[in-house]
Amino acid sequence: MDINCGNSSYEDNRTAEAKFRDASIILGILLSGVGVWVIIYALWEHLGRPVPVSYMVQAVDLLGIAMCLTAWRFTSFSVKELGLFPENPKKVAIETLILCGISFVILATIKFVGQMYDPTLFQTERGFFDIRRFNLYQIFYLFTAFIQEFTARSIMQTNLRRVCATRHKTMYAIVHASVVFAVFHIEYGFWFMIGAAFLGGLLGVVYEKQKTVLGVWIIHWFLGVAAFLFGIINQ
Structure with a gap:
């Protein structure tokens, strides 16, 4: 009898069991998180939106933190799989700067074309790009953006890819993480959710490429701040 073969089979079974366990836990976290947020949103609407959208954003951040901590505590992914430490920081930095530049041009084009159609669209207090709109909230948004991306990418997308048994598991993970990401923006309305899902898909692809x-x-963060300074979003 080949002892090594027996050990290998045992390890494979252990790995499969761990992945199945992780899959069950992640599914439970996702379903519970989405369910809780929909209930909170429904209550917010039922009460006539008693608090501003900014409070809802803070609430979903807290929910995201709770989901992250739960996944960290009860699943078996490693620190490396969280994507906090890039293997090639310089390459990631260059790619990120390029993508931010492209995003800025796209946002400027959206505003320019939109105002050609309707001059009152995307108005700001001062000019085409109102840098004076930048305030402490935009700095705090660094934290918000990190929580959202860590939840969507490091927790949801990474774990969905790890436990998925389908052929196109990376695409499966990106699509499902993006849909959940969109649901957590329900307080902004339908079209914002569609935009969030589309953005989530693009960021999911970038995450898979950069592995961080x-x-x-x-x-x-840059997209959210730039869109606010352009007046494309006003919340």
């Missing part, structure tokens, strides 16, 4: 959450975190 740092790049998508900065892109997410």
Whole structure:
């Protein structure tokens, strides 16, 4: 009898059991998180939106932290799989700066074309790009963007890819993480959710390419701040 073969089979079974266990836990976390947030949103609407959207953003951040801590405590992914430490920081930094530049041009084009159609669209207090809108909230948004991306990429997308048994597991993970990401923006309305899902898909692809959450975190923050300074979003 080949002892090594027996050991290998045992290890394979242990790995399969661990992945199945992780899959069950992640599914439970995702379903519970989405369910809790939909209930909170429904209550917010039922009460006539008693608090501003910014409070809802803080609430979903707290929910994201709770989901991250739960996944960290009860699943078996390693620190390396969290994507906090890029293998090639310089390459990630260059790619992130390029993508931020492209994003800025796209946002400027959206505003320019939108105002050609309707001059009152995307108005700011001062000019085409109102840098004076930048405030402490935009700095705090660094934390918000990190929590959202860490939850969507390091926790959801990474674990969905690890436990998925389908052929196209990476695409499966990106799509499902993006849909959940969109649901957590329900307080902004339908079209914002569609935009969040689309952005989530693009950031999911970047995350898979860079293998780190740092790049998508900065892109997410930059897009949110730039869109606010352009007046494309006003919350």
